[in-house]
Amino acid sequence: MPPSRIDVHAHFLPSFYQDACREHGHANPDGMPYLPGWSPEEHLELMDKLGISKSILSISSPGTHLVPGKDELARNLSRDVNKYASDLKKRLPDRFGYFASLPMPDVESCLAEIPRAIEEGCDGFVFETNTHGHYLGDKEFDPVFDELNRRHALIFIHPSTPMCPCSPEALAAGQQPVKAAPFAGRLPQPMLEFLFDTARVVSNLFMSGTIKRCPNIKIILPHLGGAFPPLLSRWTGFSSLVPGPWIGVPESEVLEAFKRQIWFDMAGFAFPSQIRGILYGTGVPHSRLMYGSDFPFTRANGVELLMGQMDSGVKELFNEEEIEDLYHRNAEKLLGEK
Template sequence: MFHTTTDSSCNHCAPRRSFLTGLLTATAATVLPSCATTSKDAPLPAVAKRALVDVHHHVWAPASLKELEARKLAEPPARNWSLNKTMDDMAKAGVTYTLTSPTTPAAGFGDVATMRSMARISNEYGAQLARDYPNQFGFFATLPMLDVDGALAEIAYSCDVLKANGIAMLTSYNGKWLGDKAFAPIMDEINRRKLIVYTHPSNTQCCQNLQEGVPGSTIEFATDTTRTITSLLFSGTATRCKDIKFIFSHAGGTMPFLVERLVMLPKLNANFGKILPSDQVLPTLRSFYYDTAQASHPGALLSLLNLVDVSQVVFGTDFPYRTSLDHVKGLMAMGFSMNDLTAIESRNALRILGRA
């Protein structure tokens, strides 16, 4: 049932197939609405009340939100967000540590001065939260990616002075994905520092307002994640920057579904084959990390877990666009073993952060 372009000699394919076979059975109630056993308002099972680590949680500095509102870029979740709401959401789901970041457009709009200002404001705010609540908050630093000098300066300041836990990037900036040669100096510096790069999708210029009433987050976000993964693979960035720990949002977007096409691409394009041979595509994809935000359900997780081990999956919520409790319940319904559930909810993230 679960066929991928894996090598039959792969050491961890057999355990994954066994896991998925059991998982498919365990998730029958989730897949078939008539068999659902957990209502939206049902109490959280006691077994899930543990110390979760959320790598995908959005906050907005007041000055940043003011700028977004002035430019009519602030969505309702941003305008209605507050620190009290974040802490209440964490408490309800048992999230004890959260890595904060702004979401699109982050520091990806305006002139150079605006981009630098938005990055600095966001990073100072994230750092202040981490200082005020050191046991509850860390943060991923935002960069003015379209300004290379500014981005390099912000990496140094955020990491050396503010003590950021890593870097937050959008999947694209003005039609450029993360493997674009324009970003190479930034990626090389991040690789030198061996940092985490958490990525959040954006609605790229080519694909805005394609269907009336359908926001970019519905379709284009997942697709843009796949575009940036493809860009990193076939630009040579992923191979060159092996010390970056990439985290991709939303279970990798559409990538797990399209993985066979990515494996075939170097065979179709000889230039890509010289950069990343076909037999290196899967190992590279399996070296990345993927979060559960908006993806704590069988449609996303079964596809992702047919590609990567549980060790590469981290807990994310996308608050305030979704609640932490939504994701805890979704993961509980998947039928994971306690060991695998704990790995996803906290252990994998703590390992990446160097805290395990």
């Protein structure tokens, strides 16, 4: 009998959120061929079939700030999805938790939403790697990260389509963001670009000093950190050896932060090769790994297929106790359930 799982990378799309996406240009988010349907009943059916005891839900890319400049739309949509998730968790607290959405890059509205979402019972907060070219780690977001650090918050970072310009100065000068995805129109962004944007944000959070300044924030990185493991020595070495406006970050500092405040979900195609990159390339211990399904953007048959690959793969790398840890105990400890 396989161990039960806690799914930290699972999404919800209530009907009003689907309608908002279609109305504002995201009927095929990030170049995907579909905007998936979703319901709590469908989600529970999958969980029961596959032995997922609890799912921590979040809004995926494109998040809740759907149109550049339309802050009111983002505020209202963030409030609506957070209230929906809070009500669902109160109704089924043993099956669902959630990461609250924030209307990034509207900093003042984010600061207003954080205490409301905490009061309603969120388990943490979800951030896209970038919103309209504003990237996590940019100085404009310091007030948000400082507040989350003060509250010892848990955040889940989800990838999105890379955008340019991606400098606060260019955006402030009025340059309009455009997709920085050479294969857009041919390949969906989650196939490649999501993993690259995750690597960008990992480096930006460190080289901006955000991680060092905010040691109380706990961070879940998606898809085993995306493309960052083989690039780690590159940007840490470059930032330390070449003078520039960035903060030099020794590789040892990054590895220490991985053990102190960063976790990784195994959603997507973690096996057979990607997981070896993070285990052997960065030395991340099994205690920082957690299960993720990416449902419903990964459809039910895909979740089942990838789970089978994972169940086979973990047996080659971990003992039975360690498998229990990465399937549910690590998440239980992080979420304060045990």
